[in-house]
Amino acid sequence: xxxxxxxxxxxxxRFLLTAVGIGMLLMIVMGMxxxxxxxIDEATLLVEKIGSDLWVVQHATRGxxxxxxxxxxxxxxxxxxxxxxxxxxxxVTYSLQREYQGKPLRIQVQGLSWPEDKGEWLPIISGxxxxxxxxxxxADKILGLQLGDVLTFGKNKYTVVGITSGMSSxxxxxxxxxxxxxxxxxxxxxxxxxxxxxxKARRSRLFRQDIGNIQPGLLERAELPSASLPAIxxxxxxxxxxxxxxxxxxxxxxxTLSGWTDISVFTRDQQEELLLRGVVDRARRQLGLFRAxxxxxxxxxxxxxxxxxxxxxxxxxxxxxLVGARxxxxxxxxxxxxxxxxxxxxxxxxYAGKWVFPRFPRRVVINQDDLLMLALIVVVISVLxxxxxxxxxxxxxxNEVVS
Amino acid sequence: xxxxxxAITAERLTKIYGAGNAQVVAMxxxxxxxxxxxxxxxxxxxxxxKSTLLTxxxxxxxxxSGKLTIGSDLVADGPTPKVDLRAFRxxxxxxxxxxxxxxxxxxxxxxxxxxxxxxxxxxxxxxxRALELLExxxxxxxxxxxxxxxxxxxxxxxxxxxxLANKPYLVLADEPTAALDSVRGRQVMELFRSVAHExxxxxxxxxxxxxxxxxxxxxxxxEDGVLTSDNRTGEAHHTEST
Numbered sequence: 347x348x349x350x351x352x353x354x355x356x357x358x359x360r361f362l363l364t365a366v367g368i369g370m371l372l373m374i375v376m377g378m379x380x381x382x383x384x385x386i387d388e389a390t391l392l393v394e395k396i397g398s399d400l401w402v403v404q405h406a407t408r409g410x411x412x413x414x415x416x417x418x419x420x421x422x423x424x425x426x427x428x429x430x431x432x433x434x435x436x437x438v439t440y441s442l443q444r445e446y447q448g449k450p451l452r453i454q455v456q457g458l459s460w461p462e463d464k465g466e467w468l469p470i471i472s473g474x475x476x477x478x479x480x481x482x483x484x485a486d487k488i489l490g491l492q493l494g495d496v497l498t499f500g501k502n503k504y505t506v507v508g509i510t511s512g513m514s515s516x517x518x519x520x521x522x523x524x525x526x527x528x529x530x531x532x533x534x535x536x537x538x539x540x541x542x543x544x545x546k547a548r549r550s551r552l553f554r555q556d557i558g559n560i561q562p563g564l565l566e567r568a569e570l571p572s573a574s575l576p577a578i579x580x581x582x583x584x585x586x587x588x589x590x591x592x593x594x595x596x597x598x599x600x601x602t603l604s605g606w607t608d609i610s611v612f613t614r615d616q617q618e619e620l621l622l623r624g625v626v627d628r629a630r631r632q633l634g635l636f637r638a639x640x641x642x643x644x645x646x647x648x649x650x651x652x653x654x655x656x657x658x659x660x661x662x663x664x665x666x667x668l669v670g671a672r673x674x675x676x677x678x679x680x681x682x683x684x685x686x687x688x689x690x691x692x693x694x695x696x697y698a699g700k701w702v703f704p705r706f707p708r709r710v711v712i713n714q715d716d717l718l719m720l721a722l723i724v725v726v727i728s729v730l731x732x733x734x735x736x737x738x739x740x741x742x743x744x745n746e747v748v749s
Numbered sequence: 750x751x752x753x754x755x756a757i758t759a760e761r762l763t764k765i766y767g768a769g770n771a772q773v774v775a776m777x778x779x780x781x782x783x784x785x786x787x788x789x790x791x792x793x794x795x796x797x798x799k800s801t802l803l804t805x806x807x808x809x810x811x812x813x814s815g816k817l818t819i820g821s822d823l824v825a826d827g828p829t830p831k832v833d834l835r836a837f838r839x840x841x842x843x844x845x846x847x848x849x850x851x852x853x854x855x856x857x858x859x860x861x862x863x864x865x866x867x868x869x870x871x872x873x874x875x876x877x878r879a880l881e882l883l884e885x886x887x888x889x890x891x892x893x894x895x896x897x898x899x900x901x902x903x904x905x906x907x908x909x910x911x912x913l914a915n916k917p918y919l920v921l922a923d924e925p926t927a928a929l930d931s932v933r934g935r936q937v938m939e940l941f942r943s944v945a946h947e948x949x950x951x952x953x954x955x956x957x958x959x960x961x962x963x964x965x966x967x968x969x970x971x972e973d974g975v976l977t978s979d980n981r982t983g984e985a986h987h988t989e990s991t
Contacts, residue, residue: 347859347866349852356854356895665850668809669911670839671867744809747850748800748923 350682369694380710410584430594435459457529473508500535649731656735688728843912
């Protein structure tokens with residue numbers, strides 16, 4: 347006869363309510379783990395999805411995610427000439443915030459090097475990847491945009507042609523993909539007045555120098571658009587992504603590029619390491635510690651619940667001892683209830699989480715390994731939490747029922 | 750455990766609680782023999798030591814000194830138990846207390862069945878035996894009811910069934926009729942008598958209730974921790990307790 351099951355059946359509603367409470371607590375533990383995983387996932391998502399072998403960034407920086415990196419776009423041409431390099435393409439990343447339909451819209455802009463990279467690698471759930479070099483964008487669903495939506499950035503309008511899923515930045519902002527030139531246009535958009543003032547200032551600076559007086563033609567050219575001025579650099583990209591020839595040695599290409607004093611180069615693993623050890627490290631550790639504390643709290647609460655449940659049964663336990671029940675019968679009663687409570691709580695946590703977590707504003711990643719680990723921890727907590735109740739039960743004197 | 754020996758032999762049982770100045774002598778040099786199938790009443794005022802004697806004979810407590818033999822087994826010699834007390838209780842002793850003390854989350858039949866199952870009786874025979882007992886005690890119609898659904902008398906009859914489930918050698922009852930009216934109280938006393946006589950079970954029953962003393966084969970009286978009289982039905986004799 348299973349006493350644990352019969353006791354649960356007798357106090358079913360109270361037991362279920364307790365299990366729901368434990369379940370909610372475990373759901374938070376599960377959620378913290380999911381947020382922790384989500385943070386790591388978001389941090390490394392782009393690096394993994396883009397899949398380039400090397401990230402070439404501004405010298406002595408850890409860009410483009412950990413800090414700002416600016417390198418000239420023509421670096422692509424130099425890199426293509428390196429033995430072992432199959433392709434090199436510019437990459438731009440920055441965040442912007444605009445008002446859209448009366449609400450703030452935070453976007454992490456990604457500039458893709460058209461036509462080499464049209465975003466075919468993106469996890470598109472509706473629409474398509476970029477099909478033209480200008481005025482198209484692919485947005486993540488987290489941004490709340492719909493196919494066909496038209497957004498104005500700078501002086502141009504951009505149409506949403508594709509929707510991705512699960513593409514968000516370390517800050518949890520949705521990613522939006524533009525052609526590289528469009529992304530630079532958006533980033534370096536100036537008002538007409540700002541441009542006129544800059545041209546005047548340029549002319550004024552030139553006028554004060556000898557060269558301006560000797561070459562008056564230069565004064566006229568100074569008022570042309572920046573792009574027409576050969577002496578002024580084109581807008582810079584954040585990084586250049588390098589893919590190697592099949593069979594090419596990463597180490598030998600890295601060794602070659604290490605000799606270039608205007609850049610720094612990182613492999614994909616190093617770039618991920620920079621993100622995990624640097625950018626999200628504190629948040630990651632904070633979440634990890636918080637999760638550990640939550641687990642400890644869950645264990646304490648479970649122990650108190652099981653202990654209270656045992657206290658309520660002390661008289662019955664004394665009676666069981668009086669009629670000669672073995673310790674294993676009493677131990678089984680408490681331990682099985684603790685295990686049922688823990689397992690039921692875990693199942694409630696799992697299904698409640700399945701419903702709740704997708705509604706969180708940031709990514710919550712629950713993977714199989716974490717679920718298994720938590721299940722194991724719940725079993726251990728259940729056993730440990732019953733220890734206090736078992737200790738109390740073992741000390742009950744059958745005399746108590748006689749007196 | 751055959752007919753030639755006593756069912757229970759108590760030799761100079763003494764129980765002292767505490768030590769030094771706080772020492773309390775709850776029972777002193779109590780000796781008696783009980784035979785198989787005897788129904789014995791244990792009388793005495795509150796604090797006389799009845800419950801102490803029951804807990805020692807019932808192997809819930811050990812005496813400070815003295816010997817207790819159940820059947821052929823010396824179970825206690827001073828404070829050191831000579832057998833596994835819990836296992837001995839499980840196999841040979843049944844208890845009925847003032848309150849029925851049924852397990853509240855088990856039905857009537859499960860309460861009886863439990864006593865059998867913890868004594869390693871398989872589930873099916875245990876259920877059959879429990880059913881027989883509850884039928885015999887007149888509560889068969891209540892077998893699937895939880896204790897709180899039963900009247901006091903019904904609860905006590907289920908408790909009696911539980912005590913008898915393993916065909917015990919000895920049934921100890923402490924004020925089992927205190928919570929019952931006189932009619933039901935007498936019914937329970939008569940029940941003990943018939944069970945004892947039919948099965949050869951020895952019944953030792955502590956009570957304040959003097960109305961049903963004719964049911965008993967023998968009456969022991971205690972006062973201030975000392976056995977003051979031991980009367981068999983129809984023949985009164987006095988046993989010195991020291």
